């Protein structure tokens with residue numbers, strides 16, 4: 001390549017980059033490249049807006065004052081992203097890469113059979129700051145089985161998680177959302193679990209397409225809400241970059257479910273200090 005061609009090529013690349021950069025900013029100055037699916041490699045590092053801040057939020061299961069949560073009441077822009085039914089040997093590691101690139105901590109409600117099969121993925125979740133919750137051994141509907149069977153399902157999953165990573169879960173999501181108050185009380189009294197439902201359901205398991213899943217998550221989520229998705233479906237994983245960047249660009253910040261519960265009790269600590277007003281500046 002001649003020097004003049006090299007120079008012309010360089011100018012073309014610079015001009016093209018500038019043009020794309022400008023065209024992807026809307027009137028409010030928000031970079032919307034990620035919403036259009038135009039996020040390029042390296043953009044995350046350049047745009048700090050697309051990186052979830054580091055939060056130091058102490059978790060104390062004793063602080064949970066409700067039997068069940070689908071959201072917390074807060075004006076602060078915290079949300080919790082949750083993924084059910086994994087771990088999946090291919091999709092879950094891909095998702096973990098997507099989360100790590102954005103410093104997003106999520107919550108995984110894993111089933112015992114998959115946990116026994118892929119314990120290294122559970123260990124990776126814990127090592128990267130995510131929370132692991134109980135989703136029973138065989139994805140059984142807890143309100144439709146005997147107490148003995150339910151106990152085996154809950155304990156079996158708990159033991160599989162502890163065997164994999166050494167951390168005992170404190171939250172449970174009932175498979176299929178099938179639960180009643182009697183079972184919630186029993187889960188709390190016998191195992192100390194809070195039952196975790198959801199406020200946002202993109203119905204990704206019906207496979208409406210990645211664009212629809214991403215759009216539903218971005219448009220339907222409000223502060224304090226728990227978002228449901230499944231890390232066993234490829235299109236769900238493909239939806240995540242747009243969904244997560246869309247929420248980050250709207251100012252939402254991601255925490256684990258147990259951190260969200262702690263935030264409700266105003267136990268937010270930032271830089272080692274108790275932070276009662278959730279100020280996110282400089283975070």
Ligand SMILES: [Zn+2]
Pocket residue numbers: 084085135139175176
């Ligand atoms: Zn499930």
